[in-house]
Amino acid sequence: MTAVLLTCAVLLTVAGALALIRAERGPSMLDRTVALDILVTVVVAAVALYASAERRADVVPILVVLSLVGFVGSTTIARFASVEPAGEGRVRTREEIAAEEAERIRAEEEAEEARRARRAREAEGAASDAPRPAADPAEVRAEHAAHGDEARRARVVADEDRREHGADRHVDEHGAGEHDEGSAR
Amino acid sequence: MSWDWDVVADVVASICLIGGALLALAAGVGVLRFPDLLSRMHAGTKPQVLGLILVLIGLSLRLRSGGAVWALVLVALFQMLTAPVAAHLVGRAGYRTGKVRRDLLVVDELTDAQDQATRRGTPPEDAPGSSARG
Numbered sequence: 304m305t306a307v308l309l310t311c312a313v314l315l316t317v318a319g320a321l322a323l324i325r326a327e328r329g330p331s332m333l334d335r336t337v338a339l340d341i342l343v344t345v346v347v348a349a350v351a352l353y354a355s356a357e358r359r360a361d362v363v364p365i366l367v368v369l370s371l372v373g374f375v376g377s378t379t380i381a382r383f384a385s386v387e388p389a390g391e392g393r394v395r396t397r398e399e400i401a402a403e404e405a406e407r408i409r410a411e412e413e414a415e416e417a418r419r420a421r422r423a424r425e426a427e428g429a430a431s432d433a434p435r436p437a438a439d440p441a442e443v444r445a446e447h448a449a450h451g452d453e454a455r456r457a458r459v460v461a462d463e464d465r466r467e468h469g470a471d472r473h474v475d476e477h478g479a480g481e482h483d484e485g486s487a488r
Numbered sequence: 489m490s491w492d493w494d495v496v497a498d499v500v501a502s503i504c505l506i507g508g509a510l511l512a513l514a515a516g517v518g519v520l521r522f523p524d525l526l527s528r529m530h531a532g533t534k535p536q537v538l539g540l541i542l543v544l545i546g547l548s549l550r551l552r553s554g555g556a557v558w559a560l561v562l563v564a565l566f567q568m569l570t571a572p573v574a575a576h577l578v579g580r581a582g583y584r585t586g587k588v589r590r591d592l593l594v595v596d597e598l599t600d601a602q603d604q605a606t607r608r609g610t611p612p613e614d615a616p617g618s619s620a621r622g
Binding site for chain 2: 304307308310311314315317318319320321322324325331333334336337338340341344345347348351352354355358360363364366367370371374377378381382
């Protein structure tokens with residue numbers, strides 16, 4: 304029995320190594336999926352081998368869980384990640400990552416600049432609107448009060464704007480390509 | 489002539505375990521050496537069903553206890569249900585993203601059927617490249 308177990312262990316190790324080589328080389332994500340499926344099967348076989356060597360029945364639930372997880376993984380990859388842009392299967396170099404980061408920061412600053420310019424324009428428009436001749440001092444007082452109110456409200460709105468922007472930036476850390484939306488607003 | 493049934497069970501279990509491990513090795517070699525996605529899938533599905541069932545038979549012959557064997561039957565059933573689904577999804581995604589090498593195929597019924605449907609005036613929904621999602 305020991306010889307059999309040793310033979311099986313060697314065979315499974317070689318199989319797993321070969322599948323791992325294919326998973327590393329695999330030109331596309333689907334080739335890697337197939338290779339990793341084989342790897343999951345090899346792991347299942349190895350756990351079963353261990354259980355039969357030690358006559359342990361308590362590792363059987365591991366087999367159930369492994370077969371479940373392997374199915375979910377390959378199905379998800381095939382369903383959602385079948386479209387890969389050219390060059391996606393490649394690990395990026397440090398310089399490329401730095402360039403992408405610089406581009407992202409530049410776009411963010413541009414969006415911020417556009418927002419500030421728009422806000423300045425709006426403030427100018429409001430200022431040219433504001434001074435109106437008023438006969439009654441009471442009306443002037445009321446006008447002032449209203450303006451103060453409006454200014455405070457404007458400040459609140461700006462704060463909210465900034466908070467929104469902060470949330471935007473948070474999103475950007477995860478998925479690039481949301482800047483255009485920000486600058487268009 | 490009297491049989492020692494424990495020894496018989498152990499020998500059969502050994503044969504099954506070695507068979508399963510050999511199938512896994514065949515899958516490893518095949519997935520490394522075959523040229524395109526579909527032939528790699530062909531190699532990879534050998535240990536997923538037959539190899540796994542052999543290994544589980546070997547294990548249950550070694551364990552010889554009721555509850556564990558039922559759990560192993562469950563594993564085999566689940567694998568037989570899910571392996572075709574996963575293989576179908578992978579193959580479809582591979583076809584739609586153009587990872588199938590036409591020069592290696594003997595018969596290509598899907599492309600023929602799509603051509604016929606296109607000629608009949610149905611919009612070609614499944615043409616590779618036109619729509620990769622689905």
